[in-house]
Amino acid sequence: MTAHGFMQIGLYLAALxxxxxxxxxxxxxxxxxxxxxxxxVEPLERLLFRCGGIDREREMSxxxxxxxxxxxxxxxxxxxxxxxxxxxxxxxxxxxxxxVSPDSSFNTAVSFVTNTNWQGYAGETTMSYLTQxxxxxxxxxxxxxxxxxxxxALIRGFTRRHSPTIGNFWVDLVRGTLHILLPLSLxxxxxxxxxxxxxxxxxxxxxxxxEPSVNAAGKTVTTQGMAVGPAASQVxxxxxxxxxxxxxxxxxxxxxxxxxxxxxxxxxxxxxLIPAALCYTFGEMVGDRRQGWALLxxxxxxxxxxxxxxxYSEQRGNPALARLGVDQTASRQQSGGNMEGKEVRFGIxxxxxxxxxxxxxxxxxxxxxxxxxxxxxxLASMWLMQLGEVIFGGVGSGLYGMxxxxxxxxxxxxxxxxxxxxxxxxxxxxFEMKMAALAxxxxxxxxxxxxxxxxxxxxxxxxxxxxxxxxxxxxxYAFSSTANNNGSAFAGLAANTPFYNxxxxxxxxxxxxxxxLPVLAIAGSLAAKKIVPQGPGxxxxxxxxxxxLLVAVVIVIGALSFFPALALGPIxxxxxxxxx
Amino acid sequence: MLKQLRAALVVLxxxxxxxxxxxxxxxxxxxxxxxxxxxxxxxxxxxxxAVGSDLIGQSFSKPExxxxxLSATSPFPYNADASTGSNYGPLNPALKKAAESRIAExxxxxxxxxxxxxxxxxxxxxxxxxxxxxxxxxxxxxxVARARIMSEATVRRLVDQCAxxxxxxxxxxxxxNVLRLNLALNQLQAQTAK
Numbered sequence: 087m088t089a090h091g092f093m094q095i096g097l098y099l100a101a102l103x104x105x106x107x108x109x110x111x112x113x114x115x116x117x118x119x120x121x122x123x124x125x126x127v128e129p130l131e132r133l134l135f136r137c138g139g140i141d142r143e144r145e146m147s148x149x150x151x152x153x154x155x156x157x158x159x160x161x162x163x164x165x166x167x168x169x170x171x172x173x174x175x176x177x178x179x180x181x182x183x184x185x186v187s188p189d190s191s192f193n194t195a196v197s198f199v200t201n202t203n204w205q206g207y208a209g210e211t212t213m214s215y216l217t218q219x220x221x222x223x224x225x226x227x228x229x230x231x232x233x234x235x236x237x238x239a240l241i242r243g244f245t246r247r248h249s250p251t252i253g254n255f256w257v258d259l260v261r262g263t264l265h266i267l268l269p270l271s272l273x274x275x276x277x278x279x280x281x282x283x284x285x286x287x288x289x290x291x292x293x294x295x296x297e298p299s300v301n302a303a304g305k306t307v308t309t310q311g312m313a314v315g316p317a318a319s320q321v322x323x324x325x326x327x328x329x330x331x332x333x334x335x336x337x338x339x340x341x342x343x344x345x346x347x348x349x350x351x352x353x354x355x356x357x358x359l360i361p362a363a364l365c366y367t368f369g370e371m372v373g374d375r376r377q378g379w380a381l382l383x384x385x386x387x388x389x390x391x392x393x394x395x396x397x398y399s400e401q402r403g404n405p406a407l408a409r410l411g412v413d414q415t416a417s418r419q420q421s422g423g424n425m426e427g428k429e430v431r432f433g434i435x436x437x438x439x440x441x442x443x444x445x446x447x448x449x450x451x452x453x454x455x456x457x458x459x460x461x462x463x464x465l466a467s468m469w470l471m472q473l474g475e476v477i478f479g480g481v482g483s484g485l486y487g488m489x490x491x492x493x494x495x496x497x498x499x500x501x502x503x504x505x506x507x508x509x510x511x512x513x514x515x516x517f518e519m520k521m522a523a524l525a526x527x528x529x530x531x532x533x534x535x536x537x538x539x540x541x542x543x544x545x546x547x548x549x550x551x552x553x554x555x556x557x558x559x560x561x562x563y564a565f566s567s568t569a570n571n572n573g574s575a576f577a578g579l580a581a582n583t584p585f586y587n588x589x590x591x592x593x594x595x596x597x598x599x600x601x602x603l604p605v606l607a608i609a610g611s612l613a614a615k616k617i618v619p620q621g622p623g624x625x626x627x628x629x630x631x632x633x634x635l636l637v638a639v640v641i642v643i644g645a646l647s648f649f650p651a652l653a654l655g656p657i658x659x660x661x662x663x664x665x666x
Numbered sequence: 667m668l669k670q671l672r673a674a675l676v677v678l679x680x681x682x683x684x685x686x687x688x689x690x691x692x693x694x695x696x697x698x699x700x701x702x703x704x705x706x707x708x709x710x711x712x713x714x715x716a717v718g719s720d721l722i723g724q725s726f727s728k729p730e731x732x733x734x735x736l737s738a739t740s741p742f743p744y745n746a747d748a749s750t751g752s753n754y755g756p757l758n759p760a761l762k763k764a765a766e767s768r769i770a771e772x773x774x775x776x777x778x779x780x781x782x783x784x785x786x787x788x789x790x791x792x793x794x795x796x797x798x799x800x801x802x803x804x805x806x807x808x809x810v811a812r813a814r815i816m817s818e819a820t821v822r823r824l825v826d827q828c829a830x831x832x833x834x835x836x837x838x839x840x841x842x843n844v845l846r847l848n849l850a851l852n853q854l855q856a857q858t859a860k
Binding site: 090093094097134137138140153154157158160161165210211219221223224226227256259260263268271272275276279280281282283284285286287288290291292293294295296297299300301303307310311312313314316318319320322323334335336339340341342345346347348351404406407410412413417418421422423424425426427428430431432433435436452453454455457458459460461551552553554556576577659663666 | 669670671672673674675676677678680681682684685686687689690692693694696697698700701704705706707708709710715716717718719720721722723724725726727728731735740741742743744745746747748749750751752753754755756757758759761762765766769781782783784785787788789790791792793794795796797798799800801802804832833834836837838839840841845848849852
């Protein structure tokens with residue numbers, strides 16, 4: 087790797103850390119009802135709540151909060167499903183795209199409602215502009231805001247004492263959308279357009295080729311069609327809301343979705359921006375900023391380790407190509423390395439940062455094809471998802487996942503010294519531990535059982551594209567991605583079949599709601615408890631020691647659950663490559 | 667239950683209008699007013715005719731043009747109506763085969779001894795990559811110069827002119843826009859012919 091490469095990594099981390107505090111404070115103010123945009127947004131909120139018969143002041147128990155969330159998600163699912171099925175007869179469909187098949191519509195609707203944004207379809211050949219805007223863009227906003235709402239409810243669980251309620255879902259949802267996601271997206275979308283991301287309602291463009299080309303049927307092709315659309319507005323929120331569903335098939339590798347190194351830097355920054363800043367918001371809201379920094383530190387440790395693995399493995403290049411005499415050395419004239427499935431303007435470093443950021447966060451957008459990564463580079467991405475999407479993770483969902491791990495960590499520490507575990511002054515009891523275990527183990531089980539069923543079934547094996555252990559990795563990656571609501575893919579897998587659309591849809595539902603419900607249950611149970619004062623025997627949870635403990639718990643659970651499966655895929659492939 | 671349903675419907679409808687209609691509408695309006703060229707695909711016009719986009723690559727295979735990345739789109743390379751990568755895993759025999767046949771083509775028509783730069787023998791992520799590395803452009807100078815009966819120094823100078831460094835001196839990798847370079851070549855030759 088060149089000095090320029092290291093500089094780009096440094097720049098990225100510096101920009102990210104620089105945003106944590108200001109955005110973190112801003113979000114804490116928003117969720118405490120003191121957002122700086124209140125003056126403009128409040129009249130709108132009042133009107134909305136009056137029409138919906140919602141009393142802003144009335145708080146909900148965790149069960150009511152969960153019911154509201156489920157109801158909202160279900161209505162959203164129906165809307166996205168309906169739009170896809172009816173798009174042929176609806177307006178804003180200049181390319182006259184037909185209705186989407188029932189199984190694909192189901193999969194996509196689940197995918198966007200659960201903030202996964204797994205894409206079984208190719209955007210430019212499947213979705214009308216209307217579906218992209220009213221269906222997909224809207225869910226990009228609200229599924230992200232719903233994740234943040236659940237996080238805020240959990241934080242209230244820690245800060246309140248003897249409280250039967252954890253907040254009002256509708257208020258949290260609307261605030262997250264209007265105060266945080268919408269303003270940030272608006273700014274980012276316009277900057278992206280200035281770089282060349284398309285934003286138009288007109289038909290696909292056409293140009294005359296300089297040199298005519300020949301198609302698969304042997305016919306001469308003299309023109310080049312170019313899919314366009316209202317992309318920038320959707321790209322901005324898909325990056326900020328850890329959604330990741332691309333406007334075009336190849337997502338942010340497409341030059342119209344990510345045209346320049348600067349657009350790439352901003353889109354990459356947007357992936358981790360909110361998840362990282364929410365750590366600060368958490369510290370601010372629980373009244374001890376060190377708690378937030380400790381969680382951010384734990385996330386960063388694992389992130390940096392995986393980034394190093396990915397950069398090293400991709401920059402080293404492919405020995406199979408080296409043997410053909412191909413020049414893969416990094417220099418001032420080329421980025422070198424494993425360039426299959428990568429774009430020249432991004433090179434190795436910016437592709438590797440993105441692949442690690444997008445899988446650490448449950449974003450799932452890509453600017454390079456993960457299927458073509460070297461075995462260790464692919465492993466880094468896959469494993470980050472298998473850790474439960476808690477290394478930054480989804481907006482809201484990443485941090486509440488990490489808090490569940492923190493609860494487990496204090497429990498383990500409590501076992502070691504023989505004291506009742508407590509976190510932030512709340513005693514962790516049997517109920518919290520049961521819920522934490524469910525939230526961690528259900529997605530793990532879904533990944534492993536889903537992969538096992540797919541490779542056992544004929545219709546599952548038919549979708550595999552690459553031969554050998556890499557084919558197994560494709561399936562394992564798909565279930566790791568969907569059951570943890572990431573959405574990126576080893577895209578060789580032909581997953582737009584009724585089999586995969588159904589099973590992966592189920593995985594996404596498990597990964598979303600069977601984690602959210604236990605988390606809300608924990609929130610409710612904690613809120614009802616008293617806050618015990620810190621004593622000399624209390625384990626401090628803001629120290630480097632706790633960071634190490636937390637990282638160890640996350641890694642041990644992730645490693646123990648998935649090592650056997652990884653050994654059959656990327657690990658064996660790595661050794662095959664070495665022996666090649 | 668009915669109360670929750672009403673709330674859900676109203677909130678979804680209101681947020682759909684705000685984030686699904688007004689937000690993309692406002693972005694489109696600003697984009698079309700302030701960044702018309704970029705918002706509509708950064709098209710390149712020569713003599714009033716659209717000959718491509720600054721951002722989308724085209725397929726080149728004649729010796730007198732610089733060649734771009736391999737493209738996995740179907741039914742023809744650089745089909746910008748349906749972007750896709752090859753998705754070949756690192757050990758897939760098809761990956762090796764594609765690289766071998768590209769190397770054979772390059773050797774047949776150009777320099778024999780130099781090692782081909784990796785971006786010239788691999789497929790891009792989008793299948794539409796408009797760029798090659800500066801190394802990959804330099805690698806093809808001899809062939810292009812010979813096919814056009816131009817001096818290598820002239821062609822090399824043109825490559826240097828078209829080469830882009832990191833954006834703002836900070837971001838991205840050294841690269842050359844293949845379509846822009848080929849258009850510049852055509853223009854240069856047309857001028858000298860006059």
